[in-house]
Amino acid sequence: MARFFVTGSSDGIGRETARQLIAAGHHVVLHARTVVRAGDARRALPKAAGVVVGDLASLSQTRDLARTAADAGPFDAVVHNAGVGGQLTDRTPTTDGLERIFQVNVVAPYLLTAIMPTPKRLVYLTSRLQSAGRAHLDDLQWEQRDWDGRQAYCDSKLYDLMLALAVARLWPHVITNGVDPGWIRTRMGGPGATDDLPEGADTQVWLASASEPAALATGRYLKHRVEQRPNPQALDVDLQSGLLAALDTITGVQLTS
Numbered sequence: 304m305a306r307f308f309v310t311g312s313s314d315g316i317g318r319e320t321a322r323q324l325i326a327a328g329h330h331v332v333l334h335a336r337t338v339v340r341a342g343d344a345r346r347a348l349p350k351a352a353g354v355v356v357g358d359l360a361s362l363s364q365t366r367d368l369a370r371t372a373a374d375a376g377p378f379d380a381v382v383h384n385a386g387v388g389g390q391l392t393d394r395t396p397t398t399d400g401l402e403r404i405f406q407v408n409v410v411a412p413y414l415l416t417a418i419m420p421t422p423k424r425l426v427y428l429t430s431r432l433q434s435a436g437r438a439h440l441d442d443l444q445w446e447q448r449d450w451d452g453r454q455a456y457c458d459s460k461l462y463d464l465m466l467a468l469a470v471a472r473l474w475p476h477v478i479t480n481g482v483d484p485g486w487i488r489t490r491m492g493g494p495g496a497t498d499d500l501p502e503g504a505d506t507q508v509w510l511a512s513a514s515e516p517a518a519l520a521t522g523r524y525l526k527h528r529v530e531q532r533p534n535p536q537a538l539d540v541d542l543q544s545g546l547l548a549a550l551d552t553i554t555g556v557q558l559t560s
């Protein structure tokens with residue numbers, strides 16, 4: 304039995320990832336945005352080892368979450384799954400004054416990664432739409448451009464992949480990969496999505512728990528267990544370093560190598 308932490312496991316792909324890991328006999332700690340959602344998660348997955356709570360749209364709650372989750376560890380793998388889509392029609396700052404999609408999808412996994420004890424494996428959820436992302440390190444908060452929620456989501460998924468590949472480079476002892484789960488029928492994916500929920504969790508479960516050599520390589524972007532070609536910007540070490548420096552400045556927490 305191994306130990307896992309899955310963010311955003313009250314619903315969708317995260318809950319299915321946790322469900323598959325629990326069904327395989329593992330110890331899985333869930334994460335929910337609120338106490339109410341934690342109750343929902345617990346009812347959906349009663350065999351989970353526990354649920355930790357924290358709104359990733361809040362820096363202070365994300366810091367507290369990192370500490371609570373650390374106390375519930377150590378973990379063999381952490382799956383950074385939680386995320387919001389690009390449906391916001393206006394730029395919506397959080398109480399920290401950050402653009403919401405960027406904070407939930409990018410700042411939060413960075414902060415959790417930097418604060419929590421290092422697991423043996425890390426998985427970051429990105430998307431096929433990372434290919435349409437454009438790195439704007441000079442305007443991460445969408446203060447200088449007209450708002451485009453879909454583009455903000457694409458950019459956030461590019462940043463997630465940049466984060467995964469940067470962590471893989473800085474922490475060669477941690478097996479770290481980014482995953483496009485496919486187009487999955489969830490609240491975010493919508494009813495018209497082409498792929499089933501179990502398929503959307505399969506690669507993350509495999510990367511987090513399998514012992515076969517193909518699951519143990521680091522620094523890759525995968526879909527359906529197969530390595531894909533990432534957006535070239537995700538591979539750009541200068542851009543990766545610039546993103547980490549910006550996240551360090553925003554959070555006051557450095558990702559130490």
Ligand SMILES: NC(=O)c1ccc[n+]([C@@H]2O[C@H](COP(=O)([O-])OP(=O)(O)OC[C@H]3O[C@@H](n4cnc5c(N)ncnc54)[C@H](OP(=O)(O)O)[C@@H]3O)[C@@H](O)[C@H]2O)c1
Nearest residue numbers: 311313314315316336359360385386430486487489491492
């Ligand atoms: N579905 C797809 O087709 C697809 C495709 C490519 C990539 N992805 C990625 O896969 C991941 C999961 O997507 P999904 O389709 O499963 O989405 P989903 O059904 O909307 O579930 C998202 C999960 O993240 C949690 N979450 C959202 N905002 C949060 C916040 N501020 N604080 C804490 N938790 C928060 C949600 O909690 P609540 O339920 O309480 O809001 C929920 O548990 C995301 O990173 C997404 O970008 C999905």
